[in-house]
Amino acid sequence: MADAIKIRNEDDAFKVIQEFLDGARFKGGVELEGWPKLKVRLVGDKFESSITPSVMKSFIELQNVIYKSYAIAQYDTDDTRRLSKEERDELEIEVKVEEGSSIFEVDFQEVLIKFAEKAGETMPPEMMVVTILGLGVLWAGKTSYAAYLNYRKDVRAAEAKTEEQRDSLSTIEALSKQETARLEVLNRLLVAQPRLEIVSRQVYDARTEMLKGFSTADEATVSGITVSGDIAQELVTNARRKAAEKRLDGFYRIVRVDSSNPDEFKVKIRKHRSTEEFEAIVEDTSLNEEKKEVLQYAEWERTTVFLSINAKILDGAIKQAIVVGVERRNPPD
Numbered sequence: 255m256a257d258a259i260k261i262r263n264e265d266d267a268f269k270v271i272q273e274f275l276d277g278a279r280f281k282g283g284v285e286l287e288g289w290p291k292l293k294v295r296l297v298g299d300k301f302e303s304s305i306t307p308s309v310m311k312s313f314i315e316l317q318n319v320i321y322k323s324y325a326i327a328q329y330d331t332d333d334t335r336r337l338s339k340e341e342r343d344e345l346e347i348e349v350k351v352e353e354g355s356s357i358f359e360v361d362f363q364e365v366l367i368k369f370a371e372k373a374g375e376t377m378p379p380e381m382m383v384v385t386i387l388g389l390g391v392l393w394a395g396k397t398s399y400a401a402y403l404n405y406r407k408d409v410r411a412a413e414a415k416t417e418e419q420r421d422s423l424s425t426i427e428a429l430s431k432q433e434t435a436r437l438e439v440l441n442r443l444l445v446a447q448p449r450l451e452i453v454s455r456q457v458y459d460a461r462t463e464m465l466k467g468f469s470t471a472d473e474a475t476v477s478g479i480t481v482s483g484d485i486a487q488e489l490v491t492n493a494r495r496k497a498a499e500k501r502l503d504g505f506y507r508i509v510r511v512d513s514s515n516p517d518e519f520k521v522k523i524r525k526h527r528s529t530e531e532f533e534a535i536v537e538d539t540s541l542n543e544e545k546k547e548v549l550q551y552a553e554w555e556r557t558t559v560f561l562s563i564n565a566k567i568l569d570g571a572i573k574q575a576i577v578v579g580v581e582r583r584n585p586p587d
Contacts, residue, residue: 258284261284261387261390262287263288263289267289267390267391268397268440270284271384274383278380280380283374283379284382284383284386288363290363290390290393291362292362292476292477293358293476294359294475295475297473297474298472304356309468312465313464316460318334318460319393319453319456320347320393323457324369328372341372344372345369346365347362356471384447385447385449385450391440396478397440398457403426403481406489409492409493425485426481426485455498468483469483469490474486498566498567499565499566502565502572504525504561505526506561508521508552508553509523519538520533521533521536521549523561526558526585534563534577535574536577541578549577549580560583562580
């Protein structure tokens with residue numbers, strides 16, 4: 255039997271992820287030894303051996319992203335209603351508060367071990383290994399947290415209206431050479447593993463909510479990176495939740511065609527053999543007038559067409575849909 259891969263820190267995790275991306279395959283599973291852990295230190299009058307409701311909400315958001323990550327990996331959905339009570343109990347995190355301080359620690363090791371036991375029933379060994387490591391890096395990794403802060407810094411700097419705002423944002427350290435290299439590896443992994451890419455969007459949202467809670471402190475140190483409460487508040491200003499991109503290709507009935515706006519051709523469509531309806535914009539750059547006429551005739555004739563659709567999904571709802579392809583063909587019986 256192949257030996258399990260021992261992971262003691264983030265260095266080990268990224269080394270194995272790199273090997274996977276380079277074509278290595280693992281048969282012996284993974285053994286976590288003290289990794290991953292998320293450590294949070296809050297400084298301020300409210301944080302002397304105590305926790306405030308806003309910080310408590312931050313850790314609840316972290317718990318929610320654990321549930322969503324499991325639902326995505328196991329059931330290919332972020333709908334946590336799919337989880338049984340047993341699964342929820344096994345995935346429940348513990349937030350430890352060090353006595354006489356404002357240091358909080360979350361040890362994800364047991365959660366990921368349980369995750370691996372469940373995933374091992376349906377995933378090939380190498381997929382289970384890289385999923386576990388990917389989750390650990392996303393949930394608690396310094397690299398992914400530093401990348402989040404730098405992304406939000408760049409967004410807020412572009413939105414900033416005063417030089418003072420831009421100067422304050424410049425105090426956030428740029429990614430180190432090592433972190434930049436690791437981020438490239440992580441991005442390659444997200445491209446190779448679409449479910450982890452969806453998890454990364456959930457983690458982004460959770461980090462935003464957590465940072466909102468931590469902004470009530472004078473200073474917050476997360477994964478070894480320190481920001482002031484004022485900077486934390488600046489970073490989360492106007493931070494919108496990230497919708498997941500998804501293809502909704504399939505057979506549809508055209509319920510309505512709307513060409514009243516010369517700058518935007520829209521259709522209301524109903525999925526074949528379903529009552530689900532939604533509106534979609536027809537992309538001008540990829541669809542010529544002939545294709546738009548196919549949509550128009552499909553409405554008049556009440557026939558079915560095959561549509562290629564790029565969509566953005568948030569909380570199970572379609573927030574945007576763009577038709578990028580139209581084919582006149584019949585659905586299978």
